[in-house]
Amino acid sequence: xxxxxxxxxxxxxxxxxxxxxxxxxxxxxxxxxxxxxxxxxxxxxxxxxxxxxxxxxxxxxxxxxxxxxxxxxxxxxxxxxxxxxxxxxxxxxxxxxxxxxxxxxxxxxxxxxxxxxxxxxxxxxxxxxxxxxxxxxxxxxxxxxxxxxxxxxxxxxxxxxxxxxxxxxxxxxxxxxxxxxxxxxxxxxxxxxxxxxxxxxxxxxxxxxxxxxxxxxxxxxxxxxxxxxxxxxxxxxxxxxxxxxxxxxxx
Ligand SMILES: [Mg+2]
Numbered sequence: 001x002x003x004x005x006x007x008x009x010x011x012x013x014x015x016x017x018x019x020x021x022x023x024x025x026x027x028x029x030x031x032x033x034x035x036x037x038x039x040x041x042x043x044x045x046x047x048x049x050x051x052x053x054x055x056x057x058x059x060x061x062x063x064x065x066x067x068x069x070x071x072x073x074x075x076x077x078x079x080x081x082x083x084x085x086x087x088x089x090x091x092x093x094x095x096x097x098x099x100x101x102x103x104x105x106x107x108x109x110x111x112x113x114x115x116x117x118x119x120x121x122x123x124x125x126x127x128x129x130x131x132x133x134x135x136x137x138x139x140x141x142x143x144x145x146x147x148x149x150x151x152x153x154x155x156x157x158x159x160x161x162x163x164x165x166x167x168x169x170x171x172x173x174x175x176x177x178x179x180x181x182x183x184x185x186x187x188x189x190x191x192x193x194x195x196x197x198x199x200x201x202x203x204x205x206x207x208x209x210x211x212x213x214x215x216x217x218x219x220x221x222x223x224x225x226x227x228x229x230x231x232x233x234x235x236x237x238x239x240x241x242x243x244x245x246x247x248x249x250x251x
Contacts, residue, residue: 022053
């Protein structure tokens with residue numbers, strides 16, 4: 001039964017786009033078509049600025065269709081809906097002293113988890129996203145080709161996350177993107193974001209479908225599984241296109 005769903009929720013990196021690349025035109029067109037029939041939500045650990053250049057700048061659906069789209073940057077600590085432009089509400093950011101503790105924990109993470117520090121870090125190693133700090137092993141601006149080679153099986157980051165669990169036992173630590181580790185307060189994750197979506201839209205859990213690439217243990221989509229909503233794992237954006245086409249073919 002495909003059409004019991006009212007809202008389809010997508011992760012960004014690895015699901016709608018390759019890691020930190022813009023939405024391609026085919027995916028943009030598919031999303032606009034999907035928004036004629038379903039409400040759509042997009043949730044990611046990424047901040048609003050990244051949603052803008054990765055998604056919104058490449059999406060040219062009619063404004064009345066945009067009303068069927070919800071954005072949940074930084075795991076839904078920001079919630080945005082379209083009413084004469086995008087209107088976003090923000091949760092409070094992490095306090096400064098917590099941010100400093102997290103940065104310190106990443107200071108010698110390579111050595112402590114038994115890996116060599118990369119020769120070159122492209123841009124910031126740890127990005128401040130308000131309610132989340134985001135570590136990118138090769139830096140936030142590293143070329144996609146390098147990033148996709150660095151930890152394709154997630155093994156390096158699984159090991160790093162184990163080390164971090166000891167230094168930051170009171171935070172939530174998850175693997176995201178291709179080289180990223182996301183740190184938030186405990187309880188701030190995609191399940192938190194989806195609960196906010198449920199609360200803000202009044203949608204029923206059984207009418208939600210979630211589509212993501214990291215539903216495995218330790219992955220940043222895994223918390224969604226605790227909600228008991230229907231989930232689909234996709235290995236890459238091409239498979240997401242197939243999922244969308246299934247839904248477009250149904251009605
Ligand atoms: Mg992903």
